[in-house]
Amino acid sequence: MQIDLTGKRALVTGSTEGIGYAIARQLSRAGADVVLNGRSEEKTTKAAKRLESEGARGSVKPATADLSTAEGCAALVAQIPQVDILINNAGIFQPIDFFDADDEVWDRHWQVNVMSAVRLSRAYLPGMQKLNWGRVIFLASESGFNIPVEMIHYGVSKTADIAVARGLAKRMAGTNVTVNSVLPGPTLSEGVEAMLADEQAKTGLPLEEIAAAFVKQHRGSSIIQRASSVEEVANLVTYLVSPFASATTGASVRVDGGVIDTL
Numbered sequence: 636m637q638i639d640l641t642g643k644r645a646l647v648t649g650s651t652e653g654i655g656y657a658i659a660r661q662l663s664r665a666g667a668d669v670v671l672n673g674r675s676e677e678k679t680t681k682a683a684k685r686l687e688s689e690g691a692r693g694s695v696k697p698a699t700a701d702l703s704t705a706e707g708c709a710a711l712v713a714q715i716p717q718v719d720i721l722i723n724n725a726g727i728f729q730p731i732d733f734f735d736a737d738d739e740v741w742d743r744h745w746q747v748n749v750m751s752a753v754r755l756s757r758a759y760l761p762g763m764q765k766l767n768w769g770r771v772i773f774l775a776s777e778s779g780f781n782i783p784v785e786m787i788h789y790g791v792s793k794t795a796d797i798a799v800a801r802g803l804a805k806r807m808a809g810t811n812v813t814v815n816s817v818l819p820g821p822t823l824s825e826g827v828e829a830m831l832a833d834e835q836a837k838t839g840l841p842l843e844e845i846a847a848a849f850v851k852q853h854r855g856s857s858i859i860q861r862a863s864s865v866e867e868v869a870n871l872v873t874y875l876v877s878p879f880a881s882a883t884t885g886a887s888v889r890v891d892g893g894v895i896d897t898l
Contacts (some may be wrong), residue, residue, distance in 0.1 A: 637875065638797040638879065639665060640662060640665040640876070643666075643716070643720055644667065644715075644719050645718065645720035645721075645876070646670040646698070646701055646721050647670070647672065647885050648672045648711075648722065648723055648724050648755065649673065649724045649726060650673065651681075651682040652825045655724040656682060656686075658722055658868070659671055659686060659867035661794075661873040663686055665873060669693060669696070670715050670718070673697075673765070676699040678752050678871060682697070682840065691840055699830045700753055702725045702747065704746070705750075707796040708755055710756070710884075712758045716801070719763065719798060720769070720771075720772075721755060721756065721771045723751065723752035723754075723771070723774060724774040725778040726748045726774075728744075728786060730855065740788055745792055748793065749799070749895065752799065753799060756814075762841070763812045767810055768812065770812075771815075772875060774819070775887065776820075777818050777819070777820045777891040777894045777895050778790040779816075779887075781854075783853075785896040797816045800816040804884045804886075810813070813875075813883060815883060816886070817871060817887075817890060819891060820850075820885055820890070820893075821853075822864070822865060823842070823843070823846050823862040824865055831845050846861065846862035850862055856894025858892055860892075863885040869892050
């Protein structure tokens with residue numbers, strides 16, 4: 636199976652590092668013209684130059700915008716008026732007890748994790764519908780099903796992403812536009828590395844071993860018993876936006892290492 640996305644323009648939000656960057660790299664290697672997005676112009680431009688040096692087949696364009704606000708989303712759409720593939724990856728997480736999570740914590744997670752995806756989908760889906768081809772992916776999480784007690788606010792935002800993706804798939808019924816959510820489990824991204832940095836400094840163990848111990852302790856139902864790599868998540872996303880996945884829509888597709896313990 637050779638995935639060829641030549642001639643397709645893909646926007647990956649929150650893509651200067653981590654899962655977002657890995658997705659952008661895979662799409663670019665498949666021939667897509669990729670738009671990288673981040674809040675910092677310097678960081679976004681640097682990521683675009685890095686991507687160009689790592690096997691990009693299509694064009695690479697940086698687009699700086701803060702997607703935590705309606706104004707920031709509108710600014711991004713003004714820069715990039717039309718895309719064929721939208722990857723709603725921008726997201727934040729913050730472990731904090733429910734009773735310490737005030738309205739500001741809840742609102743920040745809602746605006747970044749949910750409303751940025753809602754606003755961009757609302758902006759780009761009509762163009763995809765007009766062309767009768769498009770792909771939208773919501774990067775959700777296994778936490779959308781297994782609400783983590785240490786960050787209920789995050790889990791709720793990811794449940795919402797899954798629901799919005801399902802609803803939009805129905806809204807696009809009868810077209811060649813698909814909408815799906817992807818559910819990673821614990822993934823060794825820069826954000827997770829930062830969360831585990833203190834433990835690594837304390838123990839001196841390799842980061843992969845610390846991440847595996849974290850998975851076994853906090854996600855005991857994991858079948859692979861380790862953290863996924865960002866490339867493993869990107870591989871699934873690349874398939875879902877390809878022509879080969881034309882009959883997959885409205886699905887919440889797992890790349891969680893078997894954490895979600897249901898058939």
